[in-house]
Amino acid sequence: MSKILAIESSCDDTAASIISGGKILSNIASSQKIHEKYGGVVPELASREHQKNIMHVVQTALDQSGISKNDLDAIAFTQGPGLLGSLLVGVSFAKAMAQGLDIPIITVDHLEAHLAAHFIASPAIALAAAGPEFPFLCLLVSGGHTMIVKMDNETDFQVLGRTTDDAAGEAFDKSAKILGLPYPGGPLVDRNAKGGNIKAFHFPEPDVPGYDFSFSGLKTSFLYFIRDHVKADPDFVQKHMADICASYQHRIVTYLLSQLHKASEETGIKQIGISGGVAANSYLREMLKAKEQELGWKVYIPAFEYCTDNAAMVAMAAKFKYDAGKFAGPQQIAQPEINFPDLSNILN
Numbered sequence: 001m002s003k004i005l006a007i008e009s010s011c012d013d014t015a016a017s018i019i020s021g022g023k024i025l026s027n028i029a030s031s032q033k034i035h036e037k038y039g040g041v042v043p044e045l046a047s048r049e050h051q052k053n054i055m056h057v058v059q060t061a062l063d064q065s066g067i068s069k070n071d072l073d074a075i076a077f078t079q080g081p082g083l084l085g086s087l088l089v090g091v092s093f094a095k096a097m098a099q100g101l102d103i104p105i106i107t108v109d110h111l112e113a114h115l116a117a118h119f120i121a122s123p124a125i126a127l128a129a130a131g132p133e134f135p136f137l138c139l140l141v142s143g144g145h146t147m148i149v150k151m152d153n154e155t156d157f158q159v160l161g162r163t164t165d166d167a168a169g170e171a172f173d174k175s176a177k178i179l180g181l182p183y184p185g186g187p188l189v190d191r192n193a194k195g196g197n198i199k200a201f202h203f204p205e206p207d208v209p210g211y212d213f214s215f216s217g218l219k220t221s222f223l224y225f226i227r228d229h230v231k232a233d234p235d236f237v238q239k240h241m242a243d244i245c246a247s248y249q250h251r252i253v254t255y256l257l258s259q260l261h262k263a264s265e266e267t268g269i270k271q272i273g274i275s276g277g278v279a280a281n282s283y284l285r286e287m288l289k290a291k292e293q294e295l296g297w298k299v300y301i302p303a304f305e306y307c308t309d310n311a312a313m314v315a316m317a318a319k320f321k322y323d324a325g326k327f328a329g330p331q332q333i334a335q336p337e338i339n340f341p342d343l344s345n346i347l348n
C-alpha cells in the first residue's frame with residue numbers, strides 16, 4: 001500500500017498531504033494573509049512565507065496521518081506552473097527529503113492535481129467516492145487558468161479549449177478590486193451576490209470560437225460600467241453591491257457553462273466536472289447541478305476543501321503516477337511555465 005507525502009507550493013498556499021493506499025490521511029495548508037493588503041500575490045513575499053512554513057506544514061501532515069517519514073514510499077511535489085520562487089521552496093524541500101530517505105520523487109502538474117481532486121473519496125459527496133467515469137469532461141477554473149479538459153483515464157488529458165487572455169479567477173478578482181474589495185476577491189463577489197438580482201445589470205457575453213475563453217472584454221466592460229455609474233452617483237457601488245456582484249457573477253458563470261455545454265454536445269460526453277479555485281463558487285456549483293436534470297449530465301464537484309489549492313489533490317495525482325510507475329529523476333526542476341499537459345517523457 002503506497003504511502004506518499006505530497007507538497008504544494010505553487011502560489012500562496014503552503015500545503016502538505018499524506019495519502020496511503022489511495023486514502024487521504026491528512027491535508028494541511030497554511031494560507032498566506034500577507035498579500036491581502038497588496039491586492040494580489042507578491043512573489044518575493046510568497047516564497048519567503050513558504051520558506052517559513054514548509055517544515056511545520058510537512059511535520060503536521062505527517063503527525064496527523066500517524067505515518068512516520070521512514071515509512072514513506074515516495075515524495076511528490078507540484079513542479080509547475082506557478083511562481084518560480086514559490087515552487088522552488090516545495091521542489092527543493094521535497095527533493096532533499098526524498099534524497100535523505102532514499103525514496104523516489106513524483107512530479108505533479110498543478111492542473112493535473114486540480115483534475116485529480118475529483119477522485120478523492122469524500123464522505124461529503126458520495127458520488128466522488130466512486131469518481132467519474134471516462135471519458136470525463138472537466139472545466140478547470142482557477143486564478144491562473146481556465147480550460148476544458150477531456151480525461152481519457154487518470155493520467156491522459158486533452159485540452160479542448162483554454163482562455164486566450166485572463167483566467168476566470170482573474171475576472172472575479174479584478175472586478176472585486178474595482179469594487180474596492182480585498183484580494184482574493186472571488187469569494188467576496190460570491191458572498192456579496194447572495195440576495196442580489198442577476199438581471200439588474202447586463203454584461204455582454206464574450207464571443208470566442210470553439211471551446212476557448214476570453215475574459216478581458218468582459219473585465220473592461222465592467223470597469224467602464226462602474227466608472228460611468230460612479231461618475232453619476234458616487235455611492236453607486238455601496239447602494240447596488242449585491243445586484244452588481246450577482247449580475248456580473250451570472251455572466252461569468254453562464255459563459256463558462258455555455259462553452260462547457262458546447263463541448264459536451266459536440267463530444268457526446270455527459271460525465272462532467274468542475275475543479276480549481278473558482279469551482280468553489282456557490283452559484284457555479286448550483287447552476288451546474290441544475291444542468292444535471294436539464295441535460296442528463298452526471299455532475300462531479302470536488303468537496304469544497306479540494307477545490308482551492310491544496311496538497312490532497314497533488315497526493316491523489318501522485319498516487320495515480322505511482323501506480324503507473326511514473327517516477328521522476330533527481331534532475332527535475334521547478335517549471336513555472338510548464339504547458340499542460342506536458343507530453344515529454346517524465347522518466348529522465
Ligand code: KG4
Pocket residue numbers: 011141142143144145168169170172173184185186187188190276277278279280281282307308309
Ligand atoms: O485554484 P486556486 O486556489 O489557485 C490557483 O491555482 O489559481 O484558485 C484561486 C482563484 C482565485 O482567483 C479566487 O478568487 C478564486 O479562485 N475563488 C473563487 C471562489 N473561491 C476562490 N472565485 C469565485 N467564487 C468563489 N467562491
Ligand code: ZN
Pocket residue numbers: 110114142143276277308309
Ligand atoms: Zn490552483
